Amino acid sequence: MDKAVSRKATHVANATAAPYRTPDERSAEGRLIRDSVPRSSQAGWKLPEHRRDVVDLLEQSNAGRLPRLIPIRFGRMSASPFSFYRGAAALMAADLATTPTSGLRVQACGDAHLMNFGGFATPERNVIFDINDLDETLPAPFEWDLKRLAASVVIAAQHLELPYSDTVRLTTDLARGYREHMHDYAYMRALDVWYDRIDLQKYQDKSGDPDVVEHARKRIAQRIEVERRKTVPDHLYPRLVTEEGGRPRIKDEPPIIFHPDADLAPGLESGYAEALASYRETLADHVRVLFDRFHLVDLAVKVVGVGSVGTMCGVGLFMASDNDPLFLQIKEAKASVLEPYAGKSLYANHGQRVIAGQRIMQSASDVFLGWSRGKNERDFYVRQLRDMKMSVVIEALDAGLLRQYGRMCAHALARAHARSGDAAMIAGYMGSGGTFDDAITEFATEYSTQNRRDYREFIKAIREGRIQAVVED
Incomplete structure (x- = not known):
């Protein structure tokens, strides 16, 4: 028997044999994880002692790529710290592996930044909002995705030159949104979780700013109408x-x-x-x-x-x-x-x-x-290719819209994680207060500083001729 098939069969057998536990019991088990991995340990970013050279790791990630296109890749990454972050998933994966992990695994996106979410048409021709790029997907700790998404919000806010207070607020709001949605999924029926979707044509967010939500709804409706005409x-x-x-x-x-x-x-x-x-x-x-x-x-x-x-x-x-x-x-x-x-x-x-x-x-x-x-x-x-695919233009957002968009991404990520992971255990680990939210926000803000340092090293390597970058017209 093929090893992969055998491993999957074993997983199914184990899942079938597992005793039933109520959501409350699984939530309590999640809370116990805090004893060995406190929520506060998810906060902050400390540079590993033997961290690999940024450029060396990026060049390693070029293995197997078409050589003639690598300068275009680096040229696109050189546009801004936000563009660099989008192309440096391999770098952050190595960094996340050095941080404390809860051990609560889900089917992870692997590259959960803001630009990898968006709208697209379902086979029934409804337009939903979801993760739309899963090239790096693999089972992994749930917080790796959340930390990458939260850091992308901070870096996007810096790209838009938003005040630091706004940046912290909207990043905390994203983490809180993920946590609150995961709590909801923890007590939903399994089929209801599986069937849940974010319908852009009926989008609502009761926790968001009513004026911003209404503005977002109008913009979404206009965009959907434009995309529907693009046969x-x-x-x-x-x-x-x-x-x-x-x-x-x-x-x-x-x-x-x-x-x-x-x-x-x-x-x-x-x-x-x-x-x-x-x-x-x-x-x-x-x-x-x-x-x-x-x-x-x-x-x-x-x-x-x-x-x-x-x-x-x-x-x-x-x-x-x-x-x-x-x-x-x-x-x-x-x-x-x-x-x-x-x-x-x-x-x-x-x-x-x-x-x-x-x-x-x-x-x-x-x-x-x-x-x-x-x-x-x-x-x-x-x-x-492009089946009514809609993506956000970061430069077109203000603080209110970025906050709302971040909440949508957090909702989509929580829903995706709840389909494969144990939502009750994850919710129990995160808790009902702001401790986990603050930890994720602290990590994201500190990692954004690391991203800027890495970006400067990257630009320096281009200027010194260590790597070649081609900037497109």
Whole structure:
């Protein structure tokens, strides 16, 4: 029997054999953890004695990336301390591993910063708010995600030049929001937790500022209406595709979008037949019926994000007939940045790891989610490209809106963690007062200072020529 299957079977058997405990009993067990890992121990940030060089660790994270794209990755990270933070998940994972941990594990995002949350359409065409980037997902202590999210709020607030008092207030509010939502999930029925979702069209936050919530609701409604009008045939297709001799072809915009050669993409000569067949097998039977209506017309490499730059990411154009396109994003999945510290994945294919994590953490997932392995031995996962995907523009936020957005992210993270972790134990550990909130806030503010120091070291390395960075126009 495959080792991964055996381990999963053992986990299921253990879960089935575990005696029933009430939420109150599990909460009490969570409170006992404070004796060995006090909530106050989650506060602050102390530089490890033998911390690795920032640039060395970032260069190590480039292993396996396309060399020609690495300068673009570093160029994007050089834009600001906030951009640097987005691309430095591997650095923070190493740092979090040196901090005290509760031992309460969940399916973690692994890179839970503000820009990895957003809105997207469900298969039923509702628009929900959730975590939308899970490339680094892996089981890990729940507080690692929360600390990374809280630190991103502080760094975003500094990017917006908000007063320190506002920064502390909204970061504490995020931690409190996570804690309060986890308490709610602790006493909800299991199916109610699983079915819960943040519906952007019905969004409300009774604990938020009423004026800010109403303003946010109006902006969300306007954005949803705009996105609904951006159909794939009428909006995305003209932007990405040109007609050459009557045949659709994805537009080249080097170095961001380009067609690979056979050396870069060994499956090119066969039209990626083997990889597509392997991907098709990971789809549910009813989705295969839909997928089989489409045929691959073109595929190009497409550089995305900050942390993903340099990995083998592409976009495939599939057509069912004229004016009936489907764009699938093909993203390389490497080992999670958490793996050296939280343990190896159960899955032999990292694309499957990502998809499994998405299905656990997201309240709804793309019907075309699947995975494959290329002839170049790279692992990939597949999903639709920009299916009404909406992300926040940090620079467009003020203190009130950043606070509200942070609360939405905290809610989404608590819901995602409650689906896989023991919400009652986590809630019991955090408690009902502000001790845990204050600890997370203190960590986040102190780690933001570390991020600035690391950013300065990074910029210094670029200026000294140790690493190359290309800033795009």
